[in-house]
Amino acid sequence: MVARRLLPLGIAPVSPEVLLGLALPVFRPEGSPAEVQGILSGERFTLNTDRYTLRQWEAELSGRGGAGGAGTPDIRAVWEPARLQHVTLLLAYLSGREEGENLPAVREFARQELLGWLDANPFLQGPHYRSAMECALRIPVFFYAMKLLDNLSPAESTRVGEAAYAHALWVEANLSLHSSRGNHTVCEAAGLVFGGAMFRDAERGRHWLARGIALLGEELVRQVLDDGGALEQSLSYHRFVLDLYWLTADFLEGSGLHDCGRWRSRLRKGEAFLGAFSSPGGRLPALGDSDDGHAVAPGLAPAREALPLPKSGCRAFPAAGYTVFAAAGGMRLTFDHGPLGMPPLNNHGHADALSLTLSLAGNDLLVDPGTYRYNGEPSWRSYFKGTAAHNTVTIDGLDQAVQETGFIWSNPYGCRVLRREEAPHGYLVEAEHDGYRRLTDPVLHRRAVVLAARDALVVRDSFTGAGEHHFDLHFHLHPEAAVTRDGECWHVQRGGSRIWLRLLGEGDLELLHGGESSPLGWYSPAYGSKVPSKLLRCRKSGACRSTSFGTAIGWGDAPDISWMEALGGAL
Structure with a gap:
């Protein structure tokens, strides 16, 4: 493939000094022991599709060009567990906790899940590399793992960093622009920010970081309307987009890489818009499409800012x-x-x-x-x-x-x-x-x-x-x-x-x-x-x-x- 030839040989590992200077975003709420135990017992996020069917679909999609008509696999469901957000949930559980009897087991399980996925999905092989958006969603997971999994060997850490680099390179080459410029674009720009920050001691990494920040700024004023509403006319995707911005803003400001104050004022408008539709428990009516996607993971949200709303x-x-x-x-x-x-x-x-x-x-x-x-x-x-x-x-x-x-x-x-x-x-x-x-x-x-x-x-x-x-x-x-x-x-x-x-x-x-x-x-x-x-x-x-x-x-x-x-x- 042409994209494979784009990959330079001998990618330099992520600098420990650079990694140390990058801040983990805040997640709310953190994973509960019950959720963690479910993942350790084999549960995954599958969008209500049984895992046997997902494996069949994944095998079928590996040999065909894409999702087709009636009776063909739903590639969206196949992609869901490959977002590795179950690993994010485990890492959030590890973050900030004192050592306990199950933390080493959770840490080792997360390590094996991450490396096992890389083993099973070589770069650009199979259905999980068809969407730049899906690749972009994995880049933050690679970052969280390198920050929190101290049981990665130097070789394994290098491998995870190389995966992040390859994903960012693929995202940059396949950005959703022009008629497809929507929530995919925001997701891909966020992925470039995380990848660029990890490799900002290299020219390409600095380019990714700058490109991601610029693209997020452009899309914010386009996709979040002046009244806080959604250009895509979907409340679910609006929640997804806003959370991507909150996540990325927290990461950038915590790492001292960019002042996101101008973003935050518009994001608060978006939160006020969604708040007007929300039930007391935070549930939204299903207006427009919804694929139940999450910027961080099911059950985990970035730190958001919202204003009190009138009740009548x-x-x-x-x-x-x-x-x-x-x-x-x-x-x-x-x-x-x-x-x-x-x-x-x-x-x-x-x-x-x-x-x-x-x-x-x-x-x-x-x-x-x-x-x-x-x-x-x-x-x-x-x-x-x-x-x-x-x-x-x-x-x-x-x-x-x-x-x-x-x-x-x-x-x-x-x-x-x-x-x-x-x-x-x-x-x-x-x-x-x-x-x-x-x-x-x-x-x-x-x-x-x-x-x-x-x-x-x-x-x-x-x-x-x-x-x-x-x-x-x-x-x-x-x-x-x-x-x-x-x-x-x-x-x-x-x-x-x-x-x-x-x-x-x-x-x-x-x-x-x-x-x-x-x-x-x-x-x-x-x-x-x-x-x-x-x-x-x-x-x-x-x-x-x-x-x-x-x-x-x-x-x-x-x-x-x-x-x-x-x-x-x-x-």
Whole structure:
């Protein structure tokens, strides 16, 4: 391979003086004894794929060019254990602890895991070198190991350093730039920073360090929007990107290599953005793609800075395109009126314009069903990112944009906010999208949401355009929710939280359950996992101007809805 010829012979070992001057980032929380024991007993991070299947997939991918269509391996799951983040968890457990009876065993196990992986995966051989991002994620692990594993022999330490050098060289030659410039780019830049710092007594190392810092600075102002939101329109990837920045900033400043003060002010905006969406336990709704990736390791986070957030009110994020309503009792409603994703490919965006999610006291009730998996099951990939899987309206059974592949959209829609004001009954936000302008008879979808002061909200969907169409309104429910009907009112309960829904005016909500024959009504609690769930749907057909949906949603006793009907008709 050309890349193999790029590797210089006789790479100088990492200087002990340089290594001594580099600071370990702070991890929170540290690995628990139970987590460590699980790893020592053979547990790995596998994204809900059994290890036998992973070994089969890894062998298959070693002999083919890449992940393909139906029935092919999901390379994302294969990559997960090769990030070596289980080793990071062990190293975090070792860091700062006094010697104990199990620490030598943990240290030796970490050493064997690291060297064993290098033995099994020679440089540029096999699927783990296909992604520069995956290589970049391993570079910090090599650094942590060289700092903390005092049981590495000089030859073994040199070998780990050479692996870090080779990985950084490969990352530099394969940076994700141009149309692929997203979270991969941030990850690769962070890898260059760690690799460059380790070899900064050499010209190439200094170049990596400078390149990584510069690229991180450029991407920060592009990917973290002015309101703190995510350019990629994915909360999960935003968490991943922010953590990469916190990790790298801590490393750079602790090592005296760069002042990251300007980064931190923007990162705090990002934390405030995510904080507005977070449940009391820190869980985020599954808006956009999620591959359950971690900057450090599952269960480990870098030191973050966050500001206290108001517990109630209406928070607007105009650059990202979201409004988050919060009310007493722990009610949180999200309203998505943002773009499809990061242009030009919109890789990790879902066609979820004007979609809602709702949680109460930390219990998710109206949900975004998530991602499931990226590769090997294209029909499921298509469903989970499609419009029908979200709490919005489909027209003529079509998505709001056109899925070209699992990671490429065409005909992206535009959204705009029409009104944002304090209404007599609370807060009003109205927005529209033009995703169905591509139809022979184009249609605009407009949604108004009013959060009332009476523990309820009203949602009004209206349409403008030519011709007659089929309209489907969806409300996806958490799979653990119990659903009952009382006349025109549907009651949804999960844990100690309960909401009710009913239509205002004509139409009827029907309860559907997920089945293998139809993907509608499925939920992905984590990457690689899906379970059947329930949804409420209302179907109408007709001309645009004579078709609309009015929905009342409340948390508490179902009240007299006369004022809601009047409000819905006035929107």
